[in-house]
Amino acid sequence: MTMHILFIIVAGLLGAAAFDTEGVLFGAVIGYLVAEVLTLKKRVTRLERQAASDLSAMQEEVVFAPVDEPGDFVMSEATVEEVVDPLTTDIGKRVQVPPDPTKQEGRQEHHEETLAGPDRLFAMFGKVGSDVGDWVSRFITGGNLVLKMGLVILFFGVAFLVKYAAQHNLVPIELRLAGAALGGMVLLGLGWRLRSRTGGYGLGLQGGGVGILYLVVYGAAKLYSLVPVPLSFGLMIALVVLSGFLAVLQNARMLAVFGAIGGFIAPVLMSTGTGSHVMLFSYFGLLNIGILGIAWYKAWRELNLLGFFFTFGIGTLWGSQGYQPQHFATTEPFLIFFFLLYAAISVLFAHRQPVNLRGFIDGPLVFGLPLVATGLQYALVRDFQYGMAISSCSLGVFYLLLATILWRRLAEGMRMLCEAFLALGVMFATMTIPLALDSTWTSAVWALEGGAMVWVGVRQKRLLARLFGVLLQFVAAYLFLAETFYPFGAIPFLNRSFFGCLFIAGAALFASFSLQRHADELRKWEKYVSLPLLVWGLCWWYFGGLRECDHHFGHIRIQNAVLLFSSASTILMTIVAVKVSWRQLAIAQAVHLVLMALSMVFGLFDMPYNSHLLASWGPLAWAVAFYCQYRMLYQFDHEWPEWLMGYWHAKSLWLLLLLSCLEISWLADEALQLSEIWAIIGWGVLPASVVLLIMGLGGRPAWPLARWERYYRGVGIGLPALLLMIWSVLCLKESGDPAPLPFVPLINPLELSLLFIIMVLMKWASACRRGSCYGFPFLSERIIFWLVAALIFIFTNGTVARCVHFFGNIPYRYESLYHSVVFQAAIAALWSLGALSMTVWAARAGNRLVWCCGAVLLALVVVKLFLVDLSGTGTVARIVSFIVVGILMLVIGYFSPIPPGRKEEVI
Numbered sequence: 021m022t023m024h025i026l027f028i029i030v031a032g033l034l035g036a037a038a039f040d041t042e043g044v045l046f047g048a049v050i051g052y053l054v055a056e057v058l059t060l061k062k063r064v065t066r067l068e069r070q071a072a073s074d075l076s077a078m079q080e081e082v083v084f085a086p087v088d089e090p091g092d093f094v095m096s097e098a099t100v101e102e103v104v105d106p107l108t109t110d111i112g113k114r115v116q117v118p119p120d121p122t123k124q125e126g127r128q129e130h131h132e133e134t135l136a137g138p139d140r141l142f143a144m145f146g147k148v149g150s151d152v153g154d155w156v157s158r159f160i161t162g163g164n165l166v167l168k169m170g171l172v173i174l175f176f177g178v179a180f181l182v183k184y185a186a187q188h189n190l191v192p193i194e195l196r197l198a199g200a201a202l203g204g205m206v207l208l209g210l211g212w213r214l215r216s217r218t219g220g221y222g223l224g225l226q227g228g229g230v231g232i233l234y235l236v237v238y239g240a241a242k243l244y245s246l247v248p249v250p251l252s253f254g255l256m257i258a259l260v261v262l263s264g265f266l267a268v269l270q271n272a273r274m275l276a277v278f279g280a281i282g283g284f285i286a287p288v289l290m291s292t293g294t295g296s297h298v299m300l301f302s303y304f305g306l307l308n309i310g311i312l313g314i315a316w317y318k319a320w321r322e323l324n325l326l327g328f329f330f331t332f333g334i335g336t337l338w339g340s341q342g343y344q345p346q347h348f349a350t351t352e353p354f355l356i357f358f359f360l361l362y363a364a365i366s367v368l369f370a371h372r373q374p375v376n377l378r379g380f381i382d383g384p385l386v387f388g389l390p391l392v393a394t395g396l397q398y399a400l401v402r403d404f405q406y407g408m409a410i411s412s413c414s415l416g417v418f419y420l421l422l423a424t425i426l427w428r429r430l431a432e433g434m435r436m437l438c439e440a441f442l443a444l445g446v447m448f449a450t451m452t453i454p455l456a457l458d459s460t461w462t463s464a465v466w467a468l469e470g471g472a473m474v475w476v477g478v479r480q481k482r483l484l485a486r487l488f489g490v491l492l493q494f495v496a497a498y499l500f501l502a503e504t505f506y507p508f509g510a511i512p513f514l515n516r517s518f519f520g521c522l523f524i525a526g527a528a529l530f531a532s533f534s535l536q537r538h539a540d541e542l543r544k545w546e547k548y549v550s551l552p553l554l555v556w557g558l559c560w561w562y563f564g565g566l567r568e569c570d571h572h573f574g575h576i577r578i579q580n581a582v583l584l585f586s587s588a589s590t591i592l593m594t595i596v597a598v599k600v601s602w603r604q605l606a607i608a609q610a611v612h613l614v615l616m617a618l619s620m621v622f623g624l625f626d627m628p629y630n631s632h633l634l635a636s637w638g639p640l641a642w643a644v645a646f647y648c649q650y651r652m653l654y655q656f657d658h659e660w661p662e663w664l665m666g667y668w669h670a671k672s673l674w675l676l677l678l679l680s681c682l683e684i685s686w687l688a689d690e691a692l693q694l695s696e697i698w699a700i701i702g703w704g705v706l707p708a709s710v711v712l713l714i715m716g717l718g719g720r721p722a723w724p725l726a727r728w729e730r731y732y733r734g735v736g737i738g739l740p741a742l743l744l745m746i747w748s749v750l751c752l753k754e755s756g757d758p759a760p761l762p763f764v765p766l767i768n769p770l771e772l773s774l775l776f777i778i779m780v781l782m783k784w785a786s787a788c789r790r791g792s793c794y795g796f797p798f799l800s801e802r803i804i805f806w807l808v809a810a811l812i813f814i815f816t817n818g819t820v821a822r823c824v825h826f827f828g829n830i831p832y833r834y835e836s837l838y839h840s841v842v843f844q845a846a847i848a849a850l851w852s853l854g855a856l857s858m859t860v861w862a863a864r865a866g867n868r869l870v871w872c873c874g875a876v877l878l879a880l881v882v883v884k885l886f887l888v889d890l891s892g893t894g895t896v897a898r899i900v901s902f903i904v905v906g907i908l909m910l911v912i913g914y915f916s917p918i919p920p921g922r923k924e925e926v927i
Contacts, residue, residue, distance in 0.1 A: 358393075528556045578622075684706060704744060
């Protein structure tokens with residue numbers, strides 16, 4: 021209850037100071053709430069410590085061993101803390117004392133964190149808020165609470181008294197300052213006399229006295245000009261040295277904390293708003309030099325963080341209210357100075373740790389310093405061209421050099437700090453390029469940070485860190501799309517738009533790899549997150565590249581640029597996938613064939629008149645694309661699933677055939693200016709030649725046919741064979757004019773091509789029957805043979821139609837041929853001879869099915885004779901046709917009667 025009353029009183033006074041009488045109630049309510057929260061937190065902490073006390077007591081045993089000097093002892097399995105004995109004449113002599121249990125518990129937690137080494141490199145960064153809150157709680161609730169509250173109230177009272185007296189001229193200024201200084205020295209002397217009292221009573225009085233002396237010196241120099249500025253700085257230095265000396269002498273970090281708080285608050289309380297920022301930052305520089313001096317001997321984390329937050333907090337407050345561009349020359353040196361100073365303090369803190377904690381880093385200071393300094397630097401140089409780029413480059417070089425120096429000089433025990441500086445150096449160096457090209461860099465930084473958070477969460481087994489890292493990447497992508505437009509006059513692939521996409525993609529791919537590599541250590545549902553992140557990263561990668569192609573490479577055709585970009589991406593990702601054994605990324609390279617197919621489709625729609633796919637940069641682009649495709653297939657020959665690899669080989673063959681047919685067709689039609697049929701036959705002859713070639717190369721040891729023979733000789737040539745059948749049927753509508761050559765039946769380009777295709781298909785059907793080719797599951801060997809037979813029938817009918825067209829001067833149209841007496845008579849004779857041949861062969865071979873087909877064909881001839889209208893001129897022709905068909909039926913009946921019902925053979 022006492023703490024609640026003290027908090028209500030202090031907060032009420034602060035509220036009154038800030039908002040006059042109206043702020044008393046507001047401050048009291050806030051004070052009560054803060055006290056309640058701290059009370060609850062203290063209870064929870066006590067319960068946790070009580071639950072763990074039994075285990076910690078059993079594990080920590082102190083074993084004393086004789087040593088040379090009296091008063092010294094050795095402890096095993098416990099942390100030894102070096103202190104300075106304030107009662108000895110030899111100030112530098114150090115003795116060893118048993119550790120405080122509360123400190124030992126905190127050190128044990130730190131020791132557990134350091135066991136993971138670089139695996140927990142960024143763990144402290146996520147605990148910044150928690151550490152600061154714990155320190156504030158310990159500072160307020162630990163030790164002599166009444167003393168601390170009394171000192172705070174006394175400090176504010178003296179400050180308000182001095183200010184009130186100055187405003188109303190109640191006492192001469194010299195007497196006021198002398199009285200305040202005398203009170204500060206009395207507190208300091210009394211604190212020294214009571215330094216040995218438990219609870220830190222004497223140390224608290226010393227801290228209050230030092231703070232009051234700070235107020236006096238600062239007020240005398242700045243407000244009343246009673247003390248010259250050089251002398252005031254000297255006195256400030258003396259106070260810093262005094263407080264630091266007393267703190268080190270008594271091993272009293274709280275004295276140093278009190279002295280630092282007084283030193284930092286003094287200019288704030290005494291400020292009139294008209295002072296010089298140069299003087300303010302110079303004063304802060306002296307205070308921080310004192311903190312650096314203490315850090316040289318002591319690893320006092322509270323003091324370091326206190327100086328860091330006060331320095332940069334007050335600096336940020338001044339910058340938001342009073343900074344002007346003309347202040348850059350007098351502000352930038354101080355920012356650089358404070359940054360270097362606290363970088364040195366972070367190194368000293370890690371170096372001054374005990375042996376078993378050597379290298380333990382202060383996360384808020386190591387990672388918070390560059391973030392805060394970068395934000396302030398951006399506010400200073402945002403009006404300068406390339407200002408942030410130069411700053412980022414400088415930070416990157418600084419951290420890389422610092423990591424290198426520490427690794428060479430203090431490699432033992434400093435690995436974690438070196439890796440932290442190395443990571444910061446790489447990050448800032450990487451950000452230099454996009455910052456040089458554009459000022460919108462937040463999304464890229466967040467994406468990279470998100471990828472790093474996923475990695476840290478995986479290594480430290482923290483689900484929240486992993487989820488936050490994934491969410492941060494999506495937020496970064498949204499900001500990038502919402503705030504970024506493509507820069508005018510940008511350099512291809514060297515602009516902030518592409519680099520933004522590159523960083524977002526790289527972060528997602530890195531996060532996906534981290535999750536996939538440690539999938540066994542994650543939750544079951546997290547195993548399914550790796551693949552979406554991989555797809556997300558690839559989408560951003562190709563989105564950035566396709567946009568670059570669209571904006572900059574229209575003169576070589578966008579599809580050619582896309583092919584080259586996709587080829588380069590495939591090569592790069594193939595190298596990475598092989599290097600790190602990333603199977604998911606290896607399978608993802610299947611997208612290269614998809615982009616090749618899309619480039620062909622869009623290229624066909626985008627081609628101007630009298631152009632083709634291999635125009636301009638086409639030969640180079642397509643050659644590189646196919647080379648990368650087959651090189652990638654060869655590289656992942658045993659990495660992809662067998663079914664995917666086999667079908668991707670077949671589809672690559674199909675795409676190559678399609679491109680070749682398109683080019684041959686264009687060459688015949690546009691380049692050589694031949695008749696239309698020369699362009700059409702290329703679509704049949706080339707695929708048929710490839711089918712024949714692959715069947716002839718079966719069983720050869722060459723890759724890829726020997727490795728993937730089942731797929732090349734299966735679906736690889738199976739689909740082209742089926743398309744050849746369709747193409748042969750579609751050729752019925754072509755007259756086959758071979759201009760400039762004359763038409764000769766069966767010896768003209770179209771019919772020679774059809775004959776060649778039929779022979780190839782027959783060979784393919786025969787190979788499927790023998791099992792050396794693998795057809796489609798839904799096509800048996802019997803069906804393939806019947807399809808080829810139907811194709812032969814269609815071919816003979818088309819040949820008759822073309823002969824009638826060229827030699828009978830009948831237009832090659834369906835209506836004209838249908839009403840032609842010559843064509844109908846020729847067809848009747850052809851079908852009759854065909855029926856005769858089929859029935860005779862079937863009777864001798866005993867194949868009832870073929871004989872029935874011949875009979876059906878003959879019946880169709882008879883039906884056609886009755887139904888076809890020969891335009892009134894068919895009386896004699898019809899009689900002749902009936903006589904011919906009748907004679908043929910008699911011949912069939914004599915030579916080929918219906919064979920007996922036996923098991924039917926295929927052929």
